[in-house]
Amino acid sequence: MEPPARPRRVTIVDVAKHAGVSTTAASKVLRNAYGASPEMRAKVRRAIDELGYRPHAGARGLRGQTYTIGVMLPDIRNPFFPEILDGVTASLADTEYQVFLGPGCNGEKEEARVTEAMIDRGMDGIILVAPVSPPAHLEHIAASAPTVVVGRHGKSPLYDTVVDDDAEGAALVVGHLTGLGHRRIAHIEHRETDPTRLAEMPNARRADGYRLAMRAHGLEECINVISTSYTQEGGYLGAKELLARTATVRPTAVFAGADIVAMGVLDAVSEAGLSVPGDLSVAGYDNTTFAAFAPISLTSVDQSGREMGRNAVRLLLERIADRSRNSTQVTLSPTLVPRRSTARPTV
Amino acid sequence: MEPPARPRRVTIVDVAKHAGVSTTAASKVLRNAYGASPEMRAKVRRAIDELGYRPHAGARGLRGQTYTIGVMLPDIRNPFFPEILDGVTASLADTEYQVFLGPGCNGEKEEARVTEAMIDRGMDGIILVAPVSPPAHLEHIAASAPTVVVGRHGKSPLYDTVVDDDAEGAALVVGHLTGLGHRRIAHIEHRETDPTRLAEMPNARRADGYRLAMRAHGLEECINVISTSYTQEGGYLGAKELLARTATVRPTAVFAGADIVAMGVLDAVSEAGLSVPGDLSVAGYDNTTFAAFAPISLTSVDQSGREMGRNAVRLLLERIADRSRNSTQVTLSPTLVPRRSTARPTV
DNA sequence: TCCCGCATGAGCAACGTTTCCCAAAAGGGT
DNA sequence: ACCCTTTTGGGAAACGTTGCTCATGCGGGA
Structure with missing residues (x-):
């Protein structure tokens, strides 16, 4: 036994037939175009409802928009x-x-x-x-x-x-941390080599903004940028490197270029048996959903x-x-x- | 001055002309259809490359597939x-x-x-x-x-x-928790009233699986289901309710029906000044990315x-x-x- | 009365593909 | 040399829309 032939999709032609008008007319009603009387609009609209017609986007696209x-x-x-x-x-x-x-x-x-x-x-x-x-x-x-x-x-x-404004966002973080009394503030950035990306991508702007803000606070000699990547793993590796230093050189705060990077930093801190913010303050960027989770409670920059x-x-x-x-x-x-x-x- | 007219898209007709064949022929080559000689295939393919032709999905859809x-x-x-x-x-x-x-x-x-x-x-x-x-x-x-x-x-x-197999997933969690020695294990589910959803949605199956597994472990009188929703807020409210009880009735473990619910539970626990897993064990479902974050480190069910x-x-x-x-x-x-x-x- | 303009409708040719068909040519077995 | 099959190629009609052009009928101003 043959499965019932799938019902052909109802087209604008069906609508026009059912309403007793031309397809042109039906099309005009559909698009609210000029040149259709109120009665015709009513007739066509009724036919559309009765048949459950929906315009075919692909066919429309052939002549203009696909919406x-x-x-x-x-x-x-x-x-x-x-x-x-x-x-x-x-x-x-x-x-x-x-x-x-x-x-x-x-x-x-x-x-x-x-x-x-x-x-x-x-x-x-x-x-x-x-x-x-x-x-x-x-x-x-x-x-x-x-x-x-x-x-x-x-x-x-x-x-x-x-x-x-990524530079401003970075400045907000640096300002916040210096306001709390931090001086050795490190930054973990996403490594970028391609020159146009270096100029255009937000990560590069954040790093620049960090450097600029550090100088503005008279902390030029504390500038410390670790290049890894904007991933959890990148944050983990970057933090490992920072935490390996002796306490007098080790940063007291880390500005991670993205929240996901901050997660990696938290992993490394926890692994080293240290605590946040006791041993290290951590800030991220993006204000992602999980930044608000209670066990994480991450200071972050919101870009709206x-x-x-x-x-x-x-x-x-x-x-x-x-x-x-x-x-x-x-x-x-x-x-x-x-x-x-x-x-x-x-x- | 007029902006330069946007170049018309290259069509299969252009390809055919450029290759000196019919559009039918070009179409056959495109689709690897039967009826084209190797030489023709080569000619057409070259034309396609030279012109940078790409088939228009909308037009294709009119006659068959849109891919x-x-x-x-x-x-x-x-x-x-x-x-x-x-x-x-x-x-x-x-x-x-x-x-x-x-x-x-x-x-x-x-x-x-x-x-x-x-x-x-x-x-x-x-x-x-x-x-x-x-x-x-x-x-x-x-x-x-x-x-x-x-x-x-x-x-x-x-x-x-x-x-x-959501029932099995729930059983895994209950088994794990009883294995650790828990008896008062509560479950936070997504409230569902619609009968077909009650029968078909995974959340309902998880709750059923929880009940079944509790009985199987002889913990029928410990069954305790809180109905909220599969959101962080739902988890928070559910946990508040559970934590409000006196210590002798309070559950020692919570099986949240989804990881995001577990996040809400963690929020409530932290707010109450309690700790995980010291005061309360928490398990989730879905093994989402953040379940692995070190500060969260959430036991969860992986559905692959x-x-x-x-x-x-x-x-x-x-x-x-x-x-x-x-x-x-x-x-x-x-x-x-x-x-x-x-x-x-x-x- | 005549003509013009406008409102209302319809006919038809696109848009870029695919596919059904048919024609011509090329082999292959007697 | 003949017929039959297979290969190779193209013509043309769809698919569902839109927008151009054109025909009709009506009212109003001269």
């Missing part, structure tokens, strides 16, 4: 990114647009695959969060579809950007991801409406969230 | 779900398929919006992770596109399922999300190949990961 926005996140595991996403979806909630995420892509190759896939699917707009691709590739993307880059400092006439997401959508919709408008750069200010992982140094 | 798989995650913040996603993308890495995620959808309404959007975009297959929609809606989805449901126990002839993702893809591809095949249910066994949050009770 789809693509968002690329570098790492779905980093709990900071969902904040941005929330801002994006909230802003798009009462529009016809639908958001889809490219899956976790770390590395240029994966990034290229995902962005190309978005373009191939005719997405109306693309939001790239902290992409690692070279600027040329970003411009290639932006030339194919309206694009907003979030969390990366380079500017281009082809795309808009939304960034956090929601606000970044909202701004990204605003810029994207503006650019969809007018592709030739000048590119815009939005910079948001971070705030410090002090918690129990930082305290006065015990001399 | 797109949609994955719906209920909550992007729950660090367990990325595991599943990893399994999915890894399995799909060397196919032509591209994965896209629906953004965080908690609630039936959001779920419906996202799944409809996936269908509208002609996605070739849909993976639903722990959906909350009623079975009728799941079958509606499955009737429109090949579907695999992950992390939900109901079965249907229309879709395949991949689940963890990767394996679930891999299985989901396998089933999905099978169903795409043969839509009328019988539906399959895969059940995976969880394992216990003991850490420092559980220990012998201090009488």
